[in-house]
Amino acid sequence: MNHLGFKxxxxxxxxxxxxxxxxxxxxxxxxxxxxxxxxxxxxxxxFREISSERHDDYDVALVEGSITRSDEIERLKAxxxxxxxxxxxxxCACFGGVNSLKNKIPAEEAVKGVYGDKxxxxxxxxxxxxxxxxxxxxxxxxxxxxxxxxVVIGIVTRSLDTLPKYPVCVDCKQRLNTCLFDxxxxxxxxxxxxxxxxxxxxxxxxxxxCRGPADDINFPSFLQLVKDKGLSQDDMREKLTFYNGFAxxxxxxx
Amino acid sequence: xxxxxxIDIHHLxxxxxxxxxxxxxxxxxxxxxxxxxxxxxRFFEMMLRGVSAxxxxxxxxxxxxxxxxxxxLASIRALERAMEIEPPKAAKAIRLLAMHGxxxxxxxxxxxxxxxxxxxxxxxxxxxxxxxxxIVKAGLLLKELGNEMSIATTGRATHPVSLVLGxxxxxxxxxxxxxLKEMIIKxxxxxxxxxxxxxxxxxPEFVRETEFISLRNGHDYPFIGGDLVSTDGVVRDExxxxxxxxxxxxxxxxxxxxxLSRQSSAAGALARFNNNSRLLGHRAHEIAASFGLxxxxxxxxxxxIAQLVECHHIFENAEMLIExxxxxxxxxxxxxxxxxxxxxxxxxEAPRGILYHHMETDDDGKVVKADCIIPTTxxxxxxxxxxxxxxxxxxxxxxxxxxxxxxxxMLVRSYDPCISCSVH
Numbered sequence: 001m002n003h004l005g006f007k008x009x010x011x012x013x014x015x016x017x018x019x020x021x022x023x024x025x026x027x028x029x030x031x032x033x034x035x036x037x038x039x040x041x042x043x044x045x046x047f048r049e050i051s052s053e054r055h056d057d058y059d060v061a062l063v064e065g066s067i068t069r070s071d072e073i074e075r076l077k078a079x080x081x082x083x084x085x086x087x088x089x090x091x092c093a094c095f096g097g098v099n100s101l102k103n104k105i106p107a108e109e110a111v112k113g114v115y116g117d118k119x120x121x122x123x124x125x126x127x128x129x130x131x132x133x134x135x136x137x138x139x140x141x142x143x144x145x146x147x148x149x150x151v152v153i154g155i156v157t158r159s160l161d162t163l164p165k166y167p168v169c170v171d172c173k174q175r176l177n178t179c180l181f182d183x184x185x186x187x188x189x190x191x192x193x194x195x196x197x198x199x200x201x202x203x204x205x206x207x208x209x210c211r212g213p214a215d216d217i218n219f220p221s222f223l224q225l226v227k228d229k230g231l232s233q234d235d236m237r238e239k240l241t242f243y244n245g246f247a248x249x250x251x252x253x254x
Numbered sequence: 255x256x257x258x259x260x261i262d263i264h265h266l267x268x269x270x271x272x273x274x275x276x277x278x279x280x281x282x283x284x285x286x287x288x289x290x291x292x293x294x295x296r297f298f299e300m301m302l303r304g305v306s307a308x309x310x311x312x313x314x315x316x317x318x319x320x321x322x323x324x325x326x327l328a329s330i331r332a333l334e335r336a337m338e339i340e341p342p343k344a345a346k347a348i349r350l351l352a353m354h355g356x357x358x359x360x361x362x363x364x365x366x367x368x369x370x371x372x373x374x375x376x377x378x379x380x381x382x383x384x385x386x387x388x389i390v391k392a393g394l395l396l397k398e399l400g401n402e403m404s405i406a407t408t409g410r411a412t413h414p415v416s417l418v419l420g421x422x423x424x425x426x427x428x429x430x431x432x433x434l435k436e437m438i439i440k441x442x443x444x445x446x447x448x449x450x451x452x453x454x455x456x457x458p459e460f461v462r463e464t465e466f467i468s469l470r471n472g473h474d475y476p477f478i479g480g481d482l483v484s485t486d487g488v489v490r491d492e493x494x495x496x497x498x499x500x501x502x503x504x505x506x507x508x509x510x511x512x513x514l515s516r517q518s519s520a521a522g523a524l525a526r527f528n529n530n531s532r533l534l535g536h537r538a539h540e541i542a543a544s545f546g547l548x549x550x551x552x553x554x555x556x557x558x559i560a561q562l563v564e565c566h567h568i569f570e571n572a573e574m575l576i577e578x579x580x581x582x583x584x585x586x587x588x589x590x591x592x593x594x595x596x597x598x599x600x601x602x603e604a605p606r607g608i609l610y611h612h613m614e615t616d617d618d619g620k621v622v623k624a625d626c627i628i629p630t631t632x633x634x635x636x637x638x639x640x641x642x643x644x645x646x647x648x649x650x651x652x653x654x655x656x657x658x659x660x661x662x663x664m665l666v667r668s669y670d671p672c673i674s675c676s677v678h
Binding site for chain 2: 017018019020021022024025026027029030032033035036039044047049050051052053054068069072097098101102105109110111113114115116118120122141142199200205208238239242
């Protein structure tokens with residue numbers, strides 16, 4: 001393959017899932033119109049969900065899911081040892097994701113509630129950067145295939161771009177949406193990292209912050225905005241804790 | 255010759271989630287066969303406690319990356335029934351179209367990415383892109399059409415945005431609906447190519463009689479709500495889901511098992527077909543007959559064909575739904591409601607079979623108790639006992655370890671299991 005006259009080689013990739021819904025990996029098979037070209041950039045060495053061929057000589061590892069069981073720690077460390085580039089893929093890998101909602105109750109109580117007296121190995125959900133070094137994060141629930149394509153092309157052509165630094169509101173305004181705050185809803189658009197094309201507010205549902213905080217957000221000002229508008233604090237808290245992306249900010253507040 | 259062999263497949267590839275197959279043959283006889291689900295549990299029922307009814311479906315959709323729309327709608331239906339909210343007619347049609355999109359996408363993913371490589375002796379779809387480019391192209395056109403239906407009706411393909419309690423938060427534009435209709439008409443060719451391709455594949459002959467469970471409402475081929483029925487003659491109200499599932503724990507699986515009148519039961523496209531075939535569209539009927547698919551079919555490998563038949567039904571029914579939405583002004587799409595205490599079940603036919611969510615709310619509309627019973631959970635026992643029967647038959651017929659292994663993995667894949675969903 002040639003790019004701007006330079007020879008480039010296919011990316012030897014492995015895709016791995018831990019505790020998750022596998023919806024982010026599924027995005028790799030979406031956007032069907034560009035799929036054959038996209039697959040043409042990849043040398044898929046290990047991707048259990050779509051291929052029965054498995055090799056351990058990948059350079060780039062996409063890791064989906066959070067860590068909730070001890071055997072997952074060893075598996076993740078082995079992937080880290082092999083991969084030159086490890087990408088946290090989706091909100092569960094990046095922040096712990098919705099799985100973190102189970103952390104509000106003790107693990108033993110969760111087991112008892114679902115399995116009764118059966119012994120089940122589980123621990124509080126953690127993001128993967130708590131266990132290994134992460135080279136790049138693609139947040140989102142699910143990840144956006146457009147963004148994944150940009151990142152993959154960036155890695156293959158050695159021109160890796162960064163994600164947007166600004167919040168979802170910027171994209172949302174460009175789509176000429178009515179602000180959900182004006183419709184009486186708490187929306188996390190002002191504090192969440194853009195790059196999703198404001199898909200939720202464009203569908204008239206509030207942003208729940210799946211992409212985590214934008215760079216240099218003014219969090220106290222956001223809290224003040226919700227107060228000034230007289231909107232529900234409970235509702236705001238439910239949204240801010242949904243994907244665990246704002247944990248650092250909430251810890252700081254309390 | 256008396257043979258001895260073991261088959262141990264750790265993390266079976268080309269299925270959603272993590273499951274293992276163990277088969278042991280001693281002295282030319284099957285000693286044991288196990289379907290072991292080892293997925294990490296996420297405890298969604300516990301996460302749901304205290305979540306607002308409004309937000310619950312946004313959480314449950316994350317149970318599954320492939321059938322997120324079904325999970326969202328099962329929760330919404332349970333909560334709407336619990337709080338006595340009646341969604342507007344147009345919203346119901348939009349939701350059904352969303353289900354069609356998801357089912358088409360999921361069936362195309364399964365048929366082409368997960369199942370087809372076995373029939374062609376390939377490890378994945380990637381080499382098939384080169385050996386049968388026109389077939390893969392047809393499959394991708396079907397999958398894309400499914401995704402486009404979901405995007406138009408819910409905002410995106412995975413994890414719906416605009417499915418909300420009381421209806422939908424945003425209706426597709428007339429322009430989107432017209433484009434979708436044109437896309438369906440144009441892609442009929444892709445469906446014909448796909449159907450012709452599946453005619454060339456040889457579906458293994460294997461029968462183990464079982465009980466098929468699905469929804470039935472008497473007027474549509476079922477996708478949302480209705481009676482709970484089985485091919486053994488059981489009929490129950492939607493709220494009596496626990497009597498249909500009878501979940502129990504077994505030591506080799508993190509997924510629970512279920513049963514009704516027999517040792518195990520099956521859900522999915524074949525179960526829907528076996529209970530509702532007369533409600534299929536005209537074309538879907540013809541296709542089923544042309545494949546020799548008749549109710550009650552007990553060959554699990556025919557689930558692949560039942561999925562294909564459903565793709566034909568979706569093409570017909572989606573076009574009708576779009577027509578009805580084009581005739582509507584789409585102004586009434588969301589009913590306002592006051593949160594209240596209540597309890598109810600919402601059952602929908604997810605791509606892989608009947609899905610139950612049961613929700614209880616308090617006066618503020620917060621979820622106090624939730625229960626989700628997933629199609630693959632209901633299939634795991636059937637897969638387990640099918641594996642034993644199939645492996646025993648293969649060994650008796652003198653098949654080698656490789657031949658036995660291939661049949662067994664194909665069997666599991668025929669159920670299109672969604673394992674992380676089944677453990678949730």
